[in-house]
Amino acid sequence: MKVAIIGSGLGGLLTAAFLSKKGYEVEIFEKLRFYGGRFTSLKYKGFQISTGALHMIPHGKRGPLGILLKKVGANVEIVDSKPEGELLYGDKSDRSDERIEVRSSVFPLGSKIKFFKWLLKYRMFRSDPYMDKYEKELDELSRKFLKSFLGWSLSIQSSEIKFSKLLAIYRNVVKYNGPGIPIGGCKAVVDSLVEIIKSNEGNIFLKNPVKGLKIENGMIKKLEVKEGWEEFDIFISNIGHEATGKLLGEKYSDEEESRGIKYSISIDRPFIGHTGVLFTLNCEKISGMNEVTNADPSLAPQGKHFLQAHQPLKDVTRVEEEIRSGLEELKLLLKGYDYEILAIQSYFNGWPVNRMMSGRDIGYKTPYSNLFVVGDGAKGDDIEVDGIALGIAEMLEAEFDERIGL
Numbered sequence: 001m002k003v004a005i006i007g008s009g010l011g012g013l014l015t016a017a018f019l020s021k022k023g024y025e026v027e028i029f030e031k032l033r034f035y036g037g038r039f040t041s042l043k044y045k046g047f048q049i050s051t052g053a054l055h056m057i058p059h060g061k062r063g064p065l066g067i068l069l070k071k072v073g074a075n076v077e078i079v080d081s082k083p084e085g086e087l088l089y090g091d092k093s094d095r096s097d098e099r100i101e102v103r104s105s106v107f108p109l110g111s112k113i114k115f116f117k118w119l120l121k122y123r124m125f126r127s128d129p130y131m132d133k134y135e136k137e138l139d140e141l142s143r144k145f146l147k148s149f150l151g152w153s154l155s156i157q158s159s160e161i162k163f164s165k166l167l168a169i170y171r172n173v174v175k176y177n178g179p180g181i182p183i184g185g186c187k188a189v190v191d192s193l194v195e196i197i198k199s200n201e202g203n204i205f206l207k208n209p210v211k212g213l214k215i216e217n218g219m220i221k222k223l224e225v226k227e228g229w230e231e232f233d234i235f236i237s238n239i240g241h242e243a244t245g246k247l248l249g250e251k252y253s254d255e256e257e258s259r260g261i262k263y264s265i266s267i268d269r270p271f272i273g274h275t276g277v278l279f280t281l282n283c284e285k286i287s288g289m290n291e292v293t294n295a296d297p298s299l300a301p302q303g304k305h306f307l308q309a310h311q312p313l314k315d316v317t318r319v320e321e322e323i324r325s326g327l328e329e330l331k332l333l334l335k336g337y338d339y340e341i342l343a344i345q346s347y348f349n350g351w352p353v354n355r356m357m358s359g360r361d362i363g364y365k366t367p368y369s370n371l372f373v374v375g376d377g378a379k380g381d382d383i384e385v386d387g388i389a390l391g392i393a394e395m396l397e398a399e400f401d402e403r404i405g406l
């Protein structure tokens, strides 16, 4: 059976690895000159500057992506973060005694009781408001952590996520634990998937955008690439529902992206000093940072550390102002450190943080029985690449089960 995959992001490659391993003839078409989409990196001054992701997997090796990578035989080592996170709280930001490890015990009992009250209201009356309604009831530390967590993990504000979706994230953290860093960064993950695909005679065609899809008798029959129209049995799109619809001249979904700004920083000595996330509660713009060289020094040249900071972006007409404010905060945070900003990347308009704001993904199905969507926009009930893995597992089990055997 011939399978065409549109786009070589993490979702397309992970799906292709499973299908090629099970004997499907897989061909991947990618419009750019590199594969991996927003989950790979390009080398600059010896640093692995990522095309999107902060070189982190939300639930490390124990999460849905870690599990699927193992099942498909990908040769990836993931270092689970320790501590999972720390709160930077207070004004004198570079003093380590103002950092608190993220643990349930650091949050005041009053706010925990509030959380259980909301849970009860949700269970009994299906009361499910957006979190901006509830956050006012929280103490200052919990409120600032919520803002920082949503900004770092999802690039959204409390007014953009319902209680039930936050609850799902909380449950997944309890179930799978916190983040991890793949050795070699995002690129190592996609490289290992490509190795599997190629060893199973799958093909990847770079600089070859898919321009259209053709329907015959209610099914997708062909796709248009550089070489002309080509026929396949199954079509898997890794470009989101909206762009997939456009290939058919149809509109079957509106996506509402979440946007952000990422700063890649070279620093002479560790600022964070561990493999977890530093939630910057003392900042207005920057929501968090990580220092991936504490897990894998090879992500930077010898003697340097690689710090990344993330800032959510609400209004695309204010990108430059937002960057100026973000840089001011970084200057305060990194006072006394020798550092260099290597790259400032903004993410919106088709290359966002999330194509579909977290919690609003609409699954892998399309109106056509042989066309499926994987990746961001078709995530399962988890965040970022772990959500992508869950969406793929669901599709493989439901549509390909006897042959895939997940």
Ligand SMILES: Cc1cc2nc3c(=O)[nH]c(=O)nc-3n(C[C@H](O)[C@H](O)[C@H](O)COP(=O)(O)OP(=O)(O)OC[C@H]3O[C@@H](n4cnc5c(N)ncnc54)[C@H](O)[C@@H]3O)c2cc1C
Binding pocket: 006, 007, 008, 009, 010, 011, 012, 029, 030, 031, 032, 035, 036, 037, 038, 039, 051, 052, 053, 054, 055, 056, 057, 058, 208, 209, 210, 211, 238, 239, 243, 260, 261, 262, 347, 351, 352, 353, 354, 374, 375, 376, 377, 383, 384, 385, 386, 388
């Ligand atoms: C700043 C930032 C930080 C992030 N941090 C993290 C993190 O630390 N951890 C995490 O888990 N997630 C993170 N994410 C999210 C994560 O990067 C994405 O969820 C994930 O990479 C999306 O993968 P995907 O499968 O949807 O494919 P995409 O990466 O969206 O890839 C789609 C591919 O399709 C190609 N394409 C598009 N149109 C066509 C066409 N017509 N024909 C052929 N090819 C086409 C594109 O060029 C691209 O290569 C972050 C994202 C950003 C932007």
